[in-house]
Amino acid sequence: MGEYAALRDENRAIGITDDAKKVDHAPLYLVDTAIVWWRWRHDDVEKGLCTIASWDEFKRELKRQFYLKNAAHEARARLRHLSQKGSIRDYVKEFMETLLEIPDYPDAEALFAFTDGLQT
Incomplete structure (x- = not known):
């Protein structure tokens, strides 16, 4: 979940407060399997299969994919x-x-x- 912390810190540092901009900016800081995951999710969004329009939705999806339950x-x-x-x-x-x-x-x-x- 290091990606999430980097995203949060970067958003604060450059003053991004708008949810949609945060979500648009997020892929720039994803690496390895996280960027592959995002490409799949973004394709699903484009096809109308799901929505990730807010920062909270993005965090929830990222955690669901990578954060172990325990x-x-x-x-x-x-x-x-x-x-x-x-x-x-x-x-x-x-x-x-x-x-x-x-x-x-x-x-x-x-x-x-x-x-x-x-x-x-």
């Missing part, structure tokens, strides 16, 4: 056992990437998990 649960388990083994920069990167897979993780719990995993 991904958040697995990410929580990884976060619980995550600890700093190398540089702080590497730990922060791994922690944040894992945290992004858990949409409803409370900030207080994230702070506790982060500090608990730091080297002493």
Whole structure:
């Protein structure tokens, strides 16, 4: 789901707020199987078999295709056992990437998990 985070960040950075423009802009950041998936979905849209007109619809379709049903649960388990083994920069990167897979993780719990995993 790295593609989704890149899309969200890019939309914010360049000030795209219109849903239709977000959807039109999205394929520029898809790679590998995600771009192949989009081509198939776009063909379905063109044929009138489905609609993906809003950003929420695009996100829902992208998640349905690529987000594993138990991904958040697995990410929580990884976060619980995550600890700093190398540089702080590497730990922060791994922690944040894992945290992004858990949409409803409370900030207080994230702070506790982060500090608990730091080297002493």
